[in-house]
Amino acid sequence: xxxxxxxxxxxxxxxxxxxxxxxxxxxxxxxxxxxxxxxxxxxxxxxxxxxxxxxxxxxxxxxxxxxxxxxxxxxxxxxxxxxxxxxxxxxxxxxxxxxxxxxxxxxxxxxxxxxxxxxxxxxxxxxxxxxxxxxxxxxxxxxxxxxxxxxxxxx
Numbered sequence: 161x162x163x164x165x166x167x168x169x170x171x172x173x174x175x176x177x178x179x180x181x182x183x184x185x186x187x188x189x190x191x192x193x194x195x196x197x198x199x200x201x202x203x204x205x206x207x208x209x210x211x212x213x214x215x216x217x218x219x220x221x222x223x224x225x226x227x228x229x230x231x232x233x234x235x236x237x238x239x240x241x242x243x244x245x246x247x248x249x250x251x252x253x254x255x256x257x258x259x260x261x262x263x264x265x266x267x268x269x270x271x272x273x274x275x276x277x278x279x280x281x282x283x284x285x286x287x288x289x290x291x292x293x294x295x296x297x298x299x300x301x302x303x304x305x306x307x308x309x310x311x312x313x314x315x
Contacts (some may be wrong), residue, residue: 192275194293208280216268223270227263312314 192211
């Protein structure tokens with residue numbers, strides 16, 4: 161049995177296959193390797209955190225999403241922009257909602273799930289490394305927010 165989703169054909173046996181076959185993982189004890197950086201001497205090292213699979217947040221587990229080039233870079237359309245697009249191309253609305261502008265998910269690469277760190281399985285040593293990792297991610301997000309703010313101000 162096959163079904164068509166957004167102009168793509170998906171085989172029912174692929175959808176129902178065990179998750180480790182779909183994502184190409186042979187072990188049920190998954191780990192996620194994260195490169196950590198030592199501030200003291202600038203060296204890097206890899207920490208293998210226990211991990212689990214979760215539904216991809218970007219595509220909601222569908223394996224595809226709207227291509228940002230056709231969705232105002234992820235910001236959507238205002239009503240006037242939508243009217244303008246539909247006036248220029250009468251088929252735009254049906255194409256937009258029909259999946260014509262979809263692309264393979266840039267996060268999960270169409271696999272519907274992503275490997276994430278399993279916080280419940282962290283031991284004390286890994287917990288400390290994980291807290292360092294979270295602090296690093298927050299620092300990166302803060303830096304990006306500052307750069308974005310500067311760009312908006314014309315810098």
